[in-house]
Amino acid sequence: MLQRSKTRPQQQLSLGRRLLRDRVLLLFALPGIALIIAFHYVPLLGNVIAFKDYQPFLGISASDWSGWENFSVIFNGDPAFLRALKNTLILTSLQSIFVFPAPILLALLLNSLFSERIKRIAQSILYLPHFMSWVIVVALFQQMLGGSGLLNNYLRSHDLSTIDIIGNSELFHVLLTSQIIWKDTGWATILFLAALSQIDSQLYEAASVDGASRMKQLWHVTLPGLRGIIILLFILRLGDSLTVGFEQIILQQQAVGRDVSEVLDTYVYNNGVLGGAWGVAAAVGLVKGIVGVILVLTANKVAHIFGEQGVYQR
Amino acid sequence: MSTKAVPPKIVQGVPMPGWPMRIFKGLVLLVFCAVVIVPFVGVISTSVAPNKQINESGGLVLLPKSISFAAYESLFAGGVVTRALFVSIFVTIVGTLLSLTVSCLLAYALSRPSFVAGRPILLVVLFSMLFSPGIIPLYLTVKGVGLLDSIWALIVPTMISAFNVVVLRAFFMNLPNELTESARIDGAGELKTFTNIVLPLSKAVLSVIGLFYAVAYWNAFFSALLYLNDSKLWPLQLVLRTYVINDTQLGSAELGTELLPPQASIQMAILVVSIVPILIIYPFLQRHFAKGVLTGAVKG
Numbered sequence: 001m002l003q004r005s006k007t008r009p010q011q012q013l014s015l016g017r018r019l020l021r022d023r024v025l026l027l028f029a030l031p032g033i034a035l036i037i038a039f040h041y042v043p044l045l046g047n048v049i050a051f052k053d054y055q056p057f058l059g060i061s062a063s064d065w066s067g068w069e070n071f072s073v074i075f076n077g078d079p080a081f082l083r084a085l086k087n088t089l090i091l092t093s094l095q096s097i098f099v100f101p102a103p104i105l106l107a108l109l110l111n112s113l114f115s116e117r118i119k120r121i122a123q124s125i126l127y128l129p130h131f132m133s134w135v136i137v138v139a140l141f142q143q144m145l146g147g148s149g150l151l152n153n154y155l156r157s158h159d160l161s162t163i164d165i166i167g168n169s170e171l172f173h174v175l176l177t178s179q180i181i182w183k184d185t186g187w188a189t190i191l192f193l194a195a196l197s198q199i200d201s202q203l204y205e206a207a208s209v210d211g212a213s214r215m216k217q218l219w220h221v222t223l224p225g226l227r228g229i230i231i232l233l234f235i236l237r238l239g240d241s242l243t244v245g246f247e248q249i250i251l252q253q254q255a256v257g258r259d260v261s262e263v264l265d266t267y268v269y270n271n272g273v274l275g276g277a278w279g280v281a282a283a284v285g286l287v288k289g290i291v292g293v294i295l296v297l298t299a300n301k302v303a304h305i306f307g308e309q310g311v312y313q314r
Numbered sequence: 315m316s317t318k319a320v321p322p323k324i325v326q327g328v329p330m331p332g333w334p335m336r337i338f339k340g341l342v343l344l345v346f347c348a349v350v351i352v353p354f355v356g357v358i359s360t361s362v363a364p365n366k367q368i369n370e371s372g373g374l375v376l377l378p379k380s381i382s383f384a385a386y387e388s389l390f391a392g393g394v395v396t397r398a399l400f401v402s403i404f405v406t407i408v409g410t411l412l413s414l415t416v417s418c419l420l421a422y423a424l425s426r427p428s429f430v431a432g433r434p435i436l437l438v439v440l441f442s443m444l445f446s447p448g449i450i451p452l453y454l455t456v457k458g459v460g461l462l463d464s465i466w467a468l469i470v471p472t473m474i475s476a477f478n479v480v481v482l483r484a485f486f487m488n489l490p491n492e493l494t495e496s497a498r499i500d501g502a503g504e505l506k507t508f509t510n511i512v513l514p515l516s517k518a519v520l521s522v523i524g525l526f527y528a529v530a531y532w533n534a535f536f537s538a539l540l541y542l543n544d545s546k547l548w549p550l551q552l553v554l555r556t557y558v559i560n561d562t563q564l565g566s567a568e569l570g571t572e573l574l575p576p577q578a579s580i581q582m583a584i585l586v587v588s589i590v591p592i593l594i595i596y597p598f599l600q601r602h603f604a605k606g607v608l609t610g611a612v613k614g
Contacts (some may be wrong), residue, residue, distance in 0.1 A: 019430055022431070025429050025431075026423070026431060028419040028422055028432070029419065030417060030510070031455065032474050032479065033435055033439070035416065036439060036474055037438070039455065039456075039472075042453065042455055043451035043455045044445075046450070046451030046454045047448065047451050049451070049454070060454070064574040104348070109342065112339065112345075113339065113343075114360075118340075124600055125350055126347065126350060127600065128350060131386075131529050131533075133535055135533075135554045135570060136554070136557075136585065136588060138559055139559055140353040140357065141353075141373050143353065143356060143357060144356070147374060148372055149411045150352075150373070150374045150376070151420055153371055157372075161543050165494070165594070186350070205451070206409075228509040247536055247539075249409055252559075259357070260497075265329070268449050269449055272450045273449070273453055278450060281450050282451065285450050286448065288448075289445055289448050290378060292445065293444060293445050300450070
């Protein structure tokens with residue numbers, strides 16, 4: 001996709017002249033690119049406060065340098081930081097094991113339906129939760145599973161013992177994971193369904209003629225057809241492994257306490273924006289960001305080694 | 315099932331599974347769909363159910379015995395929720411218009427093959443998708459430009475999405491070249507080509523991207539939580555968190571009315587007010603979104 005911009009028919013014009021010729025286009029691009037620089041690249045520079053003893057009333061440049069001091073919570077293993085790291089790692093593993101494969105299974109189910117109409121109706125219903133905000137999703141879960149929610153009211157009216165789900169710190173990680181599954185599984189099937197529709201139907205016919213059972217066809221035709229997209233999405237997922245859902249967790253943190261609910265992003269928010277430990281929070285955020293980029297680049301490299309396309313080409 | 319009349323023994327090369335398998339699949343799908351739909355039904359029903367029924371059920375009602383809009387009347391009486399609704403509507407409409415304008419202009423410039431700065435600018439856009447700036451530096455930047463406790467903090471920092479720019483650019487590049495060329499021969503400048511040729515041909519992609527932006531603005535919670543201390547500026551999502559999730563009581567002082575329906579129905583009505591706009595635009599979204607997502611995925 002970069003190829004087209006390479007062809008420059010008027011190569012002989014000087015740069016100044018070409019800039020003058022394209023002044024309208026430059027003007028077009030200006031507001032958008034200014035916003036991207038201002039809110040994506042400039043904040044990167046703001047990471048210097050990770051190396052400073054930042055005082056809000058002094059500002060970034062007037063605050064004293066403090067070297068690696070802010071990073072000591074990471075290197076010396078501050079208990080609050082380790083707690084956040086532990087919860088993040090637990091949640092990210094749960095998400096990789098349960099959230100990641102869910103849309104693949106659902107897409108296989110939808111794809112195997114014979115009635116186009118039922119498939120369409122099911123899709124319209126299952127895509128819907130993706131467009132709800134986390135505030136709405138959390139509120140809906142409370143109404144369904146909370147102490148006076150639908151489930152417990154039903155149990156109570158039938159003289160059964162109620163189940164404590166919302167606000168129960170032991171079930172919190174499971175609750176978070178199921179909320180993500182509820183919200184995004186349907187929507188995430190789109191890419192897999194598109195990949196499934198690309199599989200040549202002759203492959204199925206050939207396999208069927210050769211006497212492959214339905215399970216064998218799934219294994220030897222369907223899954224190889226999904227390989228590229230699965231690897232691509234898994235790489236993207238890896239890059240996000242330390243991001244486990246800020247909005248979702250901060251909304252429910254009060255109810256279960258920080259022991260089970262503090263993750264790296266909420267640690268940064270609670271200690272920095274709320275607690276005023278700006279430098280430490282920025283240091284943790286910076287390390288988290290760098291690890292994320294390294295993970296994507298490494299995963300992409302590994303994908304190349306295994307002959308897959310990955311996120312971007314070399 | 316609709317397949318009864320014609321017996322398609324083989325579809326897509328796969329032999330038709332037997333009835334037990336088909337019924338099993340249907341049941342699984344039915345359960346999934348119910349898990350998605352029941353919460354919405356419960357919330358909408360409770361918001362219009364009579365007090366007595368809500369008290370008897372202990373909370374959520376699935377089928378209201380009669381319908382009353384008392385909860386909605388108290389929400390729209392001019393208190394906290396009314397104001398939050400206006401904030402959310404303002405942010406969504408103004409934000410979406412600004413986002414579309416800025417994104418389309420940038421995407422159009424990047425779609426011109428001879429654009430002198432095309433390549434470096436495209437790299438700046440693409441590279442920004444690889445990392446996120448981090449909460450603290452982002453907060454300090456927004457503070458630095460003086461947007462804290464301003465309604466514009468909900469719009470400006472998230473105004474442009476690099477992903478959407480890439481999707482728009484791909485769409486613009488796929489438009490037939492002859493049209494823009496002939497406009498140029500007729501003496502049209504870039505602005506005229508953009509507004510008279512490119513935009514009218516891009517209605518479909520503009521509506522998808524516009525709807526994506528609108529949903530993001532309507533649902534925005536992170537920016538509001540981070541940048542707004544003044545509760546007068548709160549959008550609906552923050553009101554929802556305070557009065558529904560954290561269960562803070564909404565009294566007549568907050569609502570601006572003496573008529574107080576039960577908390578449960580007020581809470582559910584706030585939820586409905588924030589869900590319904592999405593439900594209204596959902597059919598439009600759905601008609602185009604698969605296409606939008608796919609162009610993005612393939613070209614991005």
